[in-house]
Amino acid sequence: MDIERRNNVTVTGNPRGRAVVLAHGFGCDQNMWRLTVPALAEDYRVVLFDYVGAGRSDLTAFSESRYASLDGYARDVVDVCEALDLRDAVFVGHSVSAMIGVLAAGMAPERIGALVMVAPSPRYIDEAGYRGGFSAEDIDELLESLESNYLGWSAAMAPVIMGNADRPELGEELTNSFCATDPDMARVFARTTFLSDSRDDLRTVTVPTLILECTQDVIAPREVGAFVHRMIADSKLVTLDATGHCPHLSAPEATNEAITDFLVRLP
Amino acid sequence: MCRNGPEPDCEKAPAAAFAALLEDSVEELYENAPCGYLSTLMDGTIAKINATLLGWLGLEADAVVGRMRFADLLTVGGKLYHETHFAPLLRMRGEISGIALEIKQAGGGRIPVLVSSVVKNGGNGEPLLIRTTVFDARDRRAYERELLRARRAAEQAHEQAEADRARLQDALAVLQQSLLPATLPPVPGVEAAAHYRTASPDRLGGDFYDLFAIDGRRFAFFLGDVCGKGPQAAAVTSLIRYTLRAAALHDPDPVAALTTLNHLLHERYTGDDPRYCTAIFGTLEPGPTTGEVTVRIASGGHPPALVLRADGTAGFLATPGGLLVGVLPTAPFTATATTLGPGDTLVLYTDGLTEARTGEDRTALYGDEALLAFAAGHAGKAPQAVIRALEDLLDDLGDGLDDDTALLAIGVPAPGTQSRTAT
Numbered sequence: 001m002d003i004e005r006r007n008n009v010t011v012t013g014n015p016r017g018r019a020v021v022l023a024h025g026f027g028c029d030q031n032m033w034r035l036t037v038p039a040l041a042e043d044y045r046v047v048l049f050d051y052v053g054a055g056r057s058d059l060t061a062f063s064e065s066r067y068a069s070l071d072g073y074a075r076d077v078v079d080v081c082e083a084l085d086l087r088d089a090v091f092v093g094h095s096v097s098a099m100i101g102v103l104a105a106g107m108a109p110e111r112i113g114a115l116v117m118v119a120p121s122p123r124y125i126d127e128a129g130y131r132g133g134f135s136a137e138d139i140d141e142l143l144e145s146l147e148s149n150y151l152g153w154s155a156a157m158a159p160v161i162m163g164n165a166d167r168p169e170l171g172e173e174l175t176n177s178f179c180a181t182d183p184d185m186a187r188v189f190a191r192t193t194f195l196s197d198s199r200d201d202l203r204t205v206t207v208p209t210l211i212l213e214c215t216q217d218v219i220a221p222r223e224v225g226a227f228v229h230r231m232i233a234d235s236k237l238v239t240l241d242a243t244g245h246c247p248h249l250s251a252p253e254a255t256n257e258a259i260t261d262f263l264v265r266l267p
Numbered sequence: 268m269c270r271n272g273p274e275p276d277c278e279k280a281p282a283a284a285f286a287a288l289l290e291d292s293v294e295e296l297y298e299n300a301p302c303g304y305l306s307t308l309m310d311g312t313i314a315k316i317n318a319t320l321l322g323w324l325g326l327e328a329d330a331v332v333g334r335m336r337f338a339d340l341l342t343v344g345g346k347l348y349h350e351t352h353f354a355p356l357l358r359m360r361g362e363i364s365g366i367a368l369e370i371k372q373a374g375g376g377r378i379p380v381l382v383s384s385v386v387k388n389g390g391n392g393e394p395l396l397i398r399t400t401v402f403d404a405r406d407r408r409a410y411e412r413e414l415l416r417a418r419r420a421a422e423q424a425h426e427q428a429e430a431d432r433a434r435l436q437d438a439l440a441v442l443q444q445s446l447l448p449a450t451l452p453p454v455p456g457v458e459a460a461a462h463y464r465t466a467s468p469d470r471l472g473g474d475f476y477d478l479f480a481i482d483g484r485r486f487a488f489f490l491g492d493v494c495g496k497g498p499q500a501a502a503v504t505s506l507i508r509y510t511l512r513a514a515a516l517h518d519p520d521p522v523a524a525l526t527t528l529n530h531l532l533h534e535r536y537t538g539d540d541p542r543y544c545t546a547i548f549g550t551l552e553p554g555p556t557t558g559e560v561t562v563r564i565a566s567g568g569h570p571p572a573l574v575l576r577a578d579g580t581a582g583f584l585a586t587p588g589g590l591l592v593g594v595l596p597t598a599p600f601t602a603t604a605t606t607l608g609p610g611d612t613l614v615l616y617t618d619g620l621t622e623a624r625t626g627e628d629r630t631a632l633y634g635d636e637a638l639l640a641f642a643a644g645h646a647g648k649a650p651q652a653v654i655r656a657l658e659d660l661l662d663d664l665g666d667g668l669d670d671d672t673a674l675l676a677i678g679v680p681a682p683g684t685q686s687r688t689a690t
Contacts, residue, residue: 025351026351027347027348027351027352028351028352095351134343138343139343141342141343141344142342142343142344142347145342145343145344145345145369216310216311216336217350218336218338218339218346218350219346219347219350219351243309243310243311244311244350244354244355245350245351246350246351246354246355249355249358249359250354250355250358
């Protein structure tokens, strides 16, 4: 199978540099990293991809059973690493992808040598003694609203992205592709993401790890960042002066600085 | 109604309305506009919100201003969407419009809304605050649901139609097969091969052919083309096939067989539904010792048979003057005969082949001359090889084929080759 085509793999940056794999989160695609790539391109070999079902991946390769667990998405990461024969790569994952990176590092330890977790959350639902940020009812409501497809993720965005004449640098590439997701496959990804509980997997991490959180993030509150930090031995936690769940978009400079600072110190 | 000239009320009405408009202060307009307004800090904290939106939310200003962020007003799905799409794009573009979200009401209800936001920048271009308008989209959402339902219904109907169509095609294919022999019977000292190609899988073809034993020594064959297509033509085809088979057993003379068919078709399909066909009917009579086969044929309006000789030549076996079968109460049919020696092959075909459109603009017809030249190129080959070559020719003609094509090749094997029969 042609993994590079299946996962719409893009390789850019410095071919001699250490590989940095940038993995998008739920409801989006590799375009999420557009403000991050320039900061890494000079010194690192930057690998971008779309999970199967997202962006411009090969939708025919989607299998509901494979992607009903985060392991299926982690398999995508390992497949991409193997296809490019990456060794000791740095995996940068946003949101649920941060946890997917943890699983992928467990599956292929020789491939992934460091983790950057951007706004990670191993468990979205509150429990006794744990605050994930969402009640069970919240998640039910979310999944229900996705079932009825009223959000129409990508469809709702299309008109916004179209009329972009005033800022052409955001134009062509973003058109139709910024966070394009197939609604049916997005539903599976949503269910997998928001019902998953990867808290125990955090203990398996043995590679150098950077955790980035925002001061105000309704999806991954500060308590979650602290929890992840506590569970991963020797991890580094950086709280970015940013709001929202996408610091790489809302505060790209600070995010890039934190990432590159971590990268240059890696052994 | 002011048609009848100025009346006191009419004079006053516009002035009063204008005065009322002046009464509508900017503040009043903001608070009670037919849409929701809110302004937030760049981190989403609500700084100002109008009465209309508070009314929809079922909240008091005190509970909202400075205490809630815009995302807090949304359902969970909307919140997620806001964080991952809305806010980043707003930051990138400075504005975003017409996004479908749902707001939560204090009572537990939800209102579908369309949200537009714009960033207000300070004097130095730094972003200061976000202005947002919220439109009630309940009616629109109901309409969209209706559209969605209609689309699903249309998709289901389409799937059903596709399934029905597939079943119909299967049935048609079975029917079509029933009009043709499943395999050609073995004929001693003779090889035979046939091919049938429908121009469209949706339509029953009107071409037919057959090869069958008359007695221990002689065999009969026919190939023809019914005028028209579809189920009616197929019914005629079926009738023709069994009529010719029965007629041949009664009297194998080719002219007699076609005459019987002519009578039957003319009598059966008279009036405003005439049905007729072109056909070649023939008999094969292997010589007892020579290895040669005597072929007698008669034609009713059908393109002439081709004979491919072992010496590499080819020619038409002319049967001029034969009328269409079934048009007139009595019709003349022309008979002729030839002898097939080892390596000779007789080829029957329908005009689907010769009337195939060729050329770049598909306006020229393939024609008799081209067919004759093609046949000469394959003279000396066994029937199966000739049929294969013709199949390749049909492939090349591609969408130039408008009509069905039936092909039947009968030959005497050249010395040293094995006698075989195949469809």
